[in-house]
Amino acid sequence: EAGVVQSPRYKIIEKKQPVAFWCNPISGHNTLYWYRQNLGQGPELLIRYENEEAVDDSQLPKDRFSAERLKGVDSTLKIQPAELGDSAVYLCASSMSGPGTGELFFGEGSRLTVL
């Protein structure tokens, strides 16, 4: 069975340009997460979805970041315009919903470099 798939794997853009990341979770996983990981740090949650609904987006910088999960499956994370400080790895994860579901499955991440 395929794991969490993310694209692109790497992206280099100039500041003020837009960028988008795509995530396809594991089939049947209703919960989807986007994390950002800065160099030398642990991942930090940006947004969590339960099906199509964003149930926790308190850490998402809403002035420039947006996310969507149409039809409750694939998700995209967009940054517009990108800033130098947005250089990081953007990780997508998915899990099953409900009690006893502590295991998150992560994709390999999308590494963003803003010049």
Next chain:
Amino acid sequence: DAKTTQPPSMDCAEGRAANLPCNHSTISGNEYVYWYRQIHSQGPQYIIHGLKNNETNEMASLIITEDRKSSTLILPHATLRDTAVYYCIVRPANSGYALNFGKGTSLLVTP
């Protein structure tokens, strides 16, 4: 969520047991202890989790103290491929709670 404290780095000789400690003195009764690891340039990978009893799987063993204020992840025979950052996280076992990662412990397994 309860906070965790881990040493920033550890070394271990290949073939020896790696014992990674984690302090979680403010853990709540409904919070589990989870361990994930992240190999360079990959996403984090689930290792094991437990509530109060010791747990073992094909990857590792988890020893939780009786008062649940600390735990130890044991890799019984470390290999070079176990070189990674190991994260100890406490949270309820429910999808309604995201994982809050700290900085973890960077484990270096040497030949």
